[in-house]
Amino acid sequence: MGRGRVQLKRIENKINRQVTFSKRRNGLFKKAHEISVLCDAEVALIVFSHKGKLFEYSTDSCMEKILERHERYAYAERQLAGENDNSESQENWTIEYSRLKAKIDLLQRNHRHYVGEDLGSLSLKELHSLEQQLDTSIKQIRTRKNQLIYESIAELQKKEKVIQEQNSMLAKKIKEKEKAAATQHMTWEHQNLGAPNSSYLLPPPPLPTLHIGGNYREETAEAERNELDLTLEPLYSCNLGCY
Numbered sequence: 001m002g003r004g005r006v007q008l009k010r011i012e013n014k015i016n017r018q019v020t021f022s023k024r025r026n027g028l029f030k031k032a033h034e035i036s037v038l039c040d041a042e043v044a045l046i047v048f049s050h051k052g053k054l055f056e057y058s059t060d061s062c063m064e065k066i067l068e069r070h071e072r073y074a075y076a077e078r079q080l081a082g083e084n085d086n087s088e089s090q091e092n093w094t095i096e097y098s099r100l101k102a103k104i105d106l107l108q109r110n111h112r113h114y115v116g117e118d119l120g121s122l123s124l125k126e127l128h129s130l131e132q133q134l135d136t137s138i139k140q141i142r143t144r145k146n147q148l149i150y151e152s153i154a155e156l157q158k159k160e161k162v163i164q165e166q167n168s169m170l171a172k173k174i175k176e177k178e179k180a181a182a183t184q185h186m187t188w189e190h191q192n193l194g195a196p197n198s199s200y201l202l203p204p205p206p207l208p209t210l211h212i213g214g215n216y217r218e219e220t221a222e223a224e225r226n227e228l229d230l231t232l233e234p235l236y237s238c239n240l241g242c243y
Helices: 014-038 063-080 086-114 124-192 213-242
Strands: 044-048 054-058
Touching: 014 044, 014 054, 044 063, 054 063, 063 086, 086 124
Parallel strands: none
Antiparallel strands: 044 054
């Protein structure tokens, strides 16, 4: 004997109602997955339990894209139907408000998911997708950070090269000035070597790094004492012979 037709009505027993809800929900999601695979269709399924808990299923394209596509098609159909009177225009604004509010709620929920909050309602597939999105974002952030670091290093290297060139120019100028001062001092010594009386020699120009003037004065004083001794020696001998 065949099975009789079951009358559809609300199950009064809470336990039986919950068990039936779980079974039928899993079967519904399974059928949605099968039709999406077999017919290459985009499917979005939203279920709220009697306690208000959300259960949803969507194909590879995310739920948000499917809902936005539905809203666009519905709005286009309403426009083609000639809904132009004031009441219908007000209804369109109401629908637009509802759509934007739903989109804002969705963005806020996604933001909570991105910061690691309110993850209890996500399935394993949704958690995996969220993890991939975060990994992609982290890679992009690291790439941008490394680019800024490389640009900063290149700028510092340019500044270092400019400073090194300036230091080389300053060192070259210092060497040229020291060489000019040494040449001037050697010229002065050469001009005064053949002077008849060293006591009339002018002191050499001061050199900041070479202390030659003091030694030269000592040699000049010693030469004067030797000349004075040579001058006094004949006089002293003559005086002794006269006596």
